[in-house]
Each structure stands twice: as C-alpha cells, then as structure tokens.
Amino acid sequence: MIQLKGLSKAFQTKTQTVTAVDNVSLSIDEGEIFGIIGYSGAGKSTLVRLLNKLETATGGEVTIEGESITSLKGQSLRSARQEIGMVFQHFNLLWSRTVAENIAFPLEIAKQSKQKRNERVQELVNLVGLEGREDSYPSQLSGGQKQRVGIARALANNPKVLLCDEATSALDPKTTDSILALLTDINKKLGLTIVLITHEMHVIRKICHRVAVMESGRVVEEGPVLQVFRNPREHMTKEFVRQITEPEEDASEIVFDEEENGAVVQLKFLENKAEQPFISKVIRQFDVDVNIIQGKISQTQRGSYGSLFIRIKGSSEEIDKALAYLREEEIEAEVMERA
Amino acid sequence: MLNTWMEEINWENMWVATWETIYMSLIAVAATFLLGTVLGVLLYLTDKGNMWENKPVHTVTAAIVNIFRSIPFIILIILLIPFTTFLLGTMLGPSAALPALIIGAAPFYARLVEIGLREVDKGVIEASQAMGASQWQIIQKVLLPEALPSLISGITVTGITLVSYTAMAGVVGGGGLGNLAYQEGFQRNNNEVVFVATVLILVIVFILQWIGDIWTRQIDKR
Incomplete structure (x- = not known):
C-alpha cells in the first residue's frame, strides 16, 4: 500500500551535507502496523515526514495507494495530507x-x-474514550488524555494511513500501554495502516506486525517482528532485541553452584512453544528435577518468545534424554554448564 | 479650601479634553492593532525558517519598523506635519494627531506581535500542515488564536504608551488633556488644571490596563 523506492533526504549545512535518510526502500502492506526503530539521529523522524511530504525528498519516491506523494504540490498535496493522519510525541x-x-x-x-463536524467529533470522542472531557482545554488533561485527543484528531478525516512519530515516548509506561492498546484496537476496528516510529523496542514488540531497523539513515534489517526478534542478524538489531528479551541479568552473571550436580541450560523458545507445558512434560517423562533459575517470556502481536535458564538435576543419562526431547520439540537448548 | 481650589478649573473644557483624549486613544489603538498585527505577521512569516521566508522583504520591513520605532515621538509629529496636512487639510485638533499616533505606535506593536507569534509552538504549525491546512488557514486558525494572549497584553502596553503620546501630541495642537494641561495649565500658570488633567490621564491608563489584564486572563488557557 505504501511504497518507498530509493528514498533519500540530505540536509545542506554551511560546511557539509548531512544524509538523514539514505536510499531507503520499503513496502508497507494495507492494514498492518509497521514499526521503524532506531536511536535518535538514525533518520526515522525524517523518514516518517517524507511520507506526508513535511520534508521534501532529495531522491527516490513515496507512493501511497499508487499516488506519488513526492511529486504532489499545493492543493493536491493538501488534499492528500488529509488522508494521512499524524500523531506526535508532544x-x-x-x-x-x-x-x-x-x-x-x-x-x-x-x-x-x-x-x-459535531457528529464526527462525538464519534471520535467515544472511540478514544474521552467522554465527558469534550469541553476541557488541553492544559487540563493528562499526557495520556492529550495523546488520545491527538489520535482522535488524526483520525477525523478517515485517513488511509496513520503516522505515529514517537507517539508514546513522552508517556509513562502504564499510559504507554493504554495508548498502544488503543492503536491496536483502531488498527483492528478500522483496518487502518499504521506506520510507527520509536526508539523503544517494547512498543515494537507489543503492537507491530513488521519492523524495520534504522541506523544512520539506512534500513539495516527488516521483517516480521517475531522473526527479527528471534534471529536478529545485524548488531544494531541485536542490541535492540536484547533490551527486552534478556533476563535482568546477563547469562554470565548466573552463579554456578559447584556443589550442585546436573546441567544449567538456556532454553530459547521458537514459534508458540513458550505457551506449552514443556517443563512439566520433561519432569514427568524423565527421571530429572528441574529448577528454574531465571527467564523472560515476551508476547508479540503474532506469538510469544523468550528464553529461560533452568537447572536440570539427575543422572547424566536422563539429562541427555531430557535435552534430546526438548531439541526434538524445536526448543533451542544450550548447555551453559554441566557438572 | 477644596472648593476655592477647584473653582479655577473650567470643567466643561476639562470634559471636552477628556473625551478628545479618549477618542484619540481608542481610534489610535484600533488602527495600531490592525496595522501592527499585519506588520508583525509579515515580520514573522518572512523570517528565516518560516512559511514565507524571504530575506529582502524581511530586511526592508524590519528596517522600516526600526526606523519609526526609534524616532522620538515629539520629533515624529513634527516630521509628519506635511503628511498630516496633506491627509486632513489641517494639523490642529484631535483627528490631526491620529496619523502620527498610529505611525509612531504600530511599529512598536508590530515587534510585540512578532515576539508573540514566535512563541507559538512550531509543532502545532507542523501538525496543521500535516492535516493539510493552507497557509491562510494556519495564519487565521493557528498563529493568531494561539498568540492571542500575547497580542492582547501587547496592545494593552501599546495603548498605555498611546495615551501618553496623545498628551505629547496635545502640546503641538492635537487637543485633549495634554493640550489643556499645557495651554491652560502651564502657560497660564494654573497648576490645578495640570493636576486634574494628570489624574484623568492616570484614570484612563488604569482602566485600560485593567481591561487588558482581565481580557488576557480570560482567553489564556495555557
């Protein structure tokens, strides 16, 4: 639905040319929530502004439903913008x-x-859950309520696309969750395509279907969220994934008790295996005890994934059998320590 | 004692002069508000990074504003005598003071308007552009309403300056309380007239300030 072809944006300063967006090509499907993640300065803010021509591209093309946004001007650009809602960080x-x-x-x-106008405003107030606050001024609202107004405003003209520029970055975690839930809800109810930029990986994890990782103006990795989370290829992606998937402590910080026998194993769950009772199956089928050391399982829009550190105790033979069983079930089991 | 003291004053002349001062001030405030707003918006929009960025226009407008803002008002009146006589056929009376008052105050107010507009959140302007607003819609529905408290408090300050300008204009024949205080008070050595005229000017200033404050407070929802 949205096509970016070789999109570039360079800013000219007195002494040098800064390339904020560097030859980006992406394809965003209708009805999906597409996340773009990157640190500040990665060019994601500029990229999202190229989609409604708040910034003018220096190269490449943006098309939305076959209409070339990059070549629009004047009244036709203003009409096109009415069909692209935008939500802002502040x-x-x-x-x-x-x-x-x-x-x-x-x-x-x-x-x-x-x-x-009045009819539509009432519909939108109900949609974003602001009943009774219609006559309040923004200064009387909390951050979350202000963003609800921002979202309602962005949806007013029934846009085809909603652009979210760090829409939750100024909010506390609890409010962030409620705004993300609202966006998911809108995406499902209205079938609206949402393009969202953020520097917070948990935002991507919670609501996005696909993700693109940006670094110094380029998209370095792109794909379905679950796939990117499980098999991050680029260094930058791994860094982001680590933010939300690693347990509180690094694996190296786990204290291996010399006195204990058995094996310390890190389990990585693929597909939807995290929701199945593997631990109890292992205990029932094999003569072993299992002790959970630590772990973290995360939910995404299309399944859960995460890792778990366990200690398996028992005879060496039984431990091997247990590990073999887990691997058979397509759970990655990495032995960290074995005594 | 108070009775004999006040006997020296021709109250009828005093009221006429008071109304002349009010008349000059109100017309000048209204015209300054319009002209100053237009100039201020022009200064703002042609500035670097704004919608109509245009260095030559900005520089010329800024130069005109600075020149007229810097000329002492009493000198400006004298410089404008030919212009006023050309416009109104006379340089005497309250209406004859108006061109000088407006030309003296509008550039000052234009700067206050520009400052007020600069305080409007750039993000809000960006949001309006993202919604597909035209430039005229942005000026009319975003810039001016969002800067309104600054525009009102600015016109209050300018209005008070204008009241004191009317007194100066009075000295060179413009009518009003300044003229009365100068001709009947100073030149005939009647201090009571000077005193009463001063009190009346102060009352006008206080009322202006009071209205301005209430108005600003009422529309400021920040």
Missing part, C-alpha cells in the same frame, strides 16, 4: 481550543459543515 494540540474543537480542527480544514 501531542501538538492547540491550547486555545477545547478537546472537541481540537478534534474538529482537521474537519474545519477539510471544510466540513458544522453539523457533520
């Missing part, structure tokens, strides 16, 4: 307008009649 609400008036603003721009 909300960017008009403080001089109430919640209802803020949501009505894009409808005013689209020259809708007053009656239509």
Whole structure:
C-alpha cells in the first residue's frame, strides 16, 4: 500500500551535507502496523515526514495507494495530507481550543459543515474514550488524555494511513500501554495502516506486525517482528532485541553452584512453544528435577518468545534424554554448564 | 479650601479634553492593532525558517519598523506635519494627531506581535500542515488564536504608551488633556488644571490596563 523506492533526504549545512535518510526502500502492506526503530539521529523522524511530504525528498519516491506523494504540490498535496493522519510525541494540540474543537480542527480544514463536524467529533470522542472531557482545554488533561485527543484528531478525516512519530515516548509506561492498546484496537476496528516510529523496542514488540531497523539513515534489517526478534542478524538489531528479551541479568552473571550436580541450560523458545507445558512434560517423562533459575517470556502481536535458564538435576543419562526431547520439540537448548 | 481650589478649573473644557483624549486613544489603538498585527505577521512569516521566508522583504520591513520605532515621538509629529496636512487639510485638533499616533505606535506593536507569534509552538504549525491546512488557514486558525494572549497584553502596553503620546501630541495642537494641561495649565500658570488633567490621564491608563489584564486572563488557557 505504501511504497518507498530509493528514498533519500540530505540536509545542506554551511560546511557539509548531512544524509538523514539514505536510499531507503520499503513496502508497507494495507492494514498492518509497521514499526521503524532506531536511536535518535538514525533518520526515522525524517523518514516518517517524507511520507506526508513535511520534508521534501532529495531522491527516490513515496507512493501511497499508487499516488506519488513526492511529486504532489499545493492543493493536491493538501488534499492528500488529509488522508494521512499524524500523531506526535508532544501531542501538538492547540491550547486555545477545547478537546472537541481540537478534534474538529482537521474537519474545519477539510471544510466540513458544522453539523457533520459535531457528529464526527462525538464519534471520535467515544472511540478514544474521552467522554465527558469534550469541553476541557488541553492544559487540563493528562499526557495520556492529550495523546488520545491527538489520535482522535488524526483520525477525523478517515485517513488511509496513520503516522505515529514517537507517539508514546513522552508517556509513562502504564499510559504507554493504554495508548498502544488503543492503536491496536483502531488498527483492528478500522483496518487502518499504521506506520510507527520509536526508539523503544517494547512498543515494537507489543503492537507491530513488521519492523524495520534504522541506523544512520539506512534500513539495516527488516521483517516480521517475531522473526527479527528471534534471529536478529545485524548488531544494531541485536542490541535492540536484547533490551527486552534478556533476563535482568546477563547469562554470565548466573552463579554456578559447584556443589550442585546436573546441567544449567538456556532454553530459547521458537514459534508458540513458550505457551506449552514443556517443563512439566520433561519432569514427568524423565527421571530429572528441574529448577528454574531465571527467564523472560515476551508476547508479540503474532506469538510469544523468550528464553529461560533452568537447572536440570539427575543422572547424566536422563539429562541427555531430557535435552534430546526438548531439541526434538524445536526448543533451542544450550548447555551453559554441566557438572 | 477644596472648593476655592477647584473653582479655577473650567470643567466643561476639562470634559471636552477628556473625551478628545479618549477618542484619540481608542481610534489610535484600533488602527495600531490592525496595522501592527499585519506588520508583525509579515515580520514573522518572512523570517528565516518560516512559511514565507524571504530575506529582502524581511530586511526592508524590519528596517522600516526600526526606523519609526526609534524616532522620538515629539520629533515624529513634527516630521509628519506635511503628511498630516496633506491627509486632513489641517494639523490642529484631535483627528490631526491620529496619523502620527498610529505611525509612531504600530511599529512598536508590530515587534510585540512578532515576539508573540514566535512563541507559538512550531509543532502545532507542523501538525496543521500535516492535516493539510493552507497557509491562510494556519495564519487565521493557528498563529493568531494561539498568540492571542500575547497580542492582547501587547496592545494593552501599546495603548498605555498611546495615551501618553496623545498628551505629547496635545502640546503641538492635537487637543485633549495634554493640550489643556499645557495651554491652560502651564502657560497660564494654573497648576490645578495640570493636576486634574494628570489624574484623568492616570484614570484612563488604569482602566485600560485593567481591561487588558482581565481580557488576557480570560482567553489564556495555557
């Protein structure tokens, strides 16, 4: 639905040329939540602004539903922008307008009649759960409520695409979760395509279907979230994945008790295996005891994954059998220590 | 004692002068508000990084604003005598003071408008562009409403300056309380007239400030 072809953006400063976006090609499907992750300065903010031409590309092309955004100008660009909603990190609400008036603003721009505006505002207020706050001013709202107004405003003209520029980065974890739940809900209810940029991996994990990792203007890795999480290829991706999947402590920090016998094993779950009772099966089928040392299992939009450190105790033979069984079930079992 | 003291004052002239001052101030404030806002918006929009970025226009506008803002008002009146007589056929009376008042105050107000507009969150302007707003819609629906408290407190300050300008204009024949205080008070050595005229000017200033404060507070939802 959205095609980026060899997209580039260079900024000219007095002394040098800075390439913020460097030859990026991506294809985003209709109805998916596509995440773009990168550290600040990776060019993701610039990239998302190229999608509605808030920034003008210096090379390449953006097409949305076959329409070339990069070549639009004037009135046709403004009309196209009405079909691309955008949500901002700092909300960017008009403080001089109430919640209802803020949501009505894009409808005013689209020259809708007053009656239509009022009806639509009420629908949107209900959709984002702000009933009763219509006449409040932004300064009277919490961060999460402000972002709900921002989302309602972005959806006002029934856009085809919603761009989220670090939409949750200014919010606390609990509020972040509620906003992410709202975005997932909107994606399912309206079938809306969402392009989301963030520097927080858990945002990608919670709601995105596919992810692209950006580093100094280039997309270094791209694919379905689960696949990228399980098999990160690039260094940058591994760093991001580690943020949310490694247990609190590094594996090297686990103290191996010399007195204990058995094996310390790291299990990595693939596909949806994390939801099945492997540990109890192992204990029942083999003459071993299992002690969980630590672990972390994460949910994504399309399955869960994670790793678990366990100590298996028993005769060497039984331990081997248990490990063989786990591997048969396509669980990666890496023996960290064996005594 | 108070009775005999006040007897020296021609109250009818005093009221006429008061109304002249109010008339000059109100018309000048209204015209300054319009002209200053237009100039201020132009200064803001043609500045670097803004919608109509245009260095020549910005530089010329800024130069005109700075020149008229820097000329002492009493000199500006004298410089504008030919212009005023050309415009109104006379240089006497309250209306004759208006061109000088407006030309003197509008550049000052334009700078206050520019400062107020610069405080408008750039993110909000970006959001409006992302929604497909035209430049005119951004000026009318975003820039001016979001800067309104600054515009109102700015016009209050300018209005107070204008009241004192009317007094100066009075000295060179513009009418109003300044003219009265100078001609009937100073030149005839009648200190009571000077005193009462001063008090009346102060009352006008206080009322202006009071209205401005209430208005600003009411519309400021930040």
